[in-house]
Amino acid sequence: MTTDHFVWIARRRFLTLGLLALLFTSCSVVFVSPYDEMTDRAATDLVTKTEKFLARYAAMTNETGRVIRPGKTYDDEAAKFYNEARGDVAAILIRSEQKAKNEEEIQILRDLSTRYVQLEASHRLGPITVSSAAGLHRSVRALLHVQLTKKHIGTAKTATSNP
Numbered sequence: 001m002t003t004d005h006f007v008w009i010a011r012r013r014f015l016t017l018g019l020l021a022l023l024f025t026s027c028s029v030v031f032v033s034p035y036d037e038m039t040d041r042a043a044t045d046l047v048t049k050t051e052k053f054l055a056r057y058a059a060m061t062n063e064t065g066r067v068i069r070p071g072k073t074y075d076d077e078a079a080k081f082y083n084e085a086r087g088d089v090a091a092i093l094i095r096s097e098q099k100a101k102n103e104e105e106i107q108i109l110r111d112l113s114t115r116y117v118q119l120e121a122s123h124r125l126g127p128i129t130v131s132s133a134a135g136l137h138r139s140v141r142a143l144l145h146v147q148l149t150k151k152h153i154g155t156a157k158t159a160t161s162n163p
Helices: 003-026 037-057 076-097 103-125 130-161
Strands: 067-069
Touching: 037 076, 037 130, 076 103, 103 130
Parallel strands: none
Antiparallel strands: none
16 A cells, blocks of 8 residues: 555544534434423413322321321312312323324323322322322423423523524
């Protein structure tokens, strides 16, 4: 092999590495669906509605775990809340399923729907307690976390793409 051949190979490798570096620095890979304001608003409204319901219906305990206010029993208002909450989740889920790279949000919404069913079944047996509402709390917080993360990613992308 001649020296010209080695120079040609070196130049080609340098050019390839340069193009790869340019490609990786100029393109961003998105692993989640983009932020959607309507989904975020619907999720926030659902969380607000849920927290208000739990504040009215769940038993309150002090720092030692002693019950200081008993929870309200299952009634028509509670039944209405559970039906509306499951409907809200279903509506958000329909919208979320239309977006690519949205598996985490979809799974959280499915889990959330199940949590409302479980809490309602538990509530029919007796008042809501901190432990019976714990799964629902985790699921609504996970949904909010996903929305806030998407919003943050969208805001960061906008800020870095504007000159």
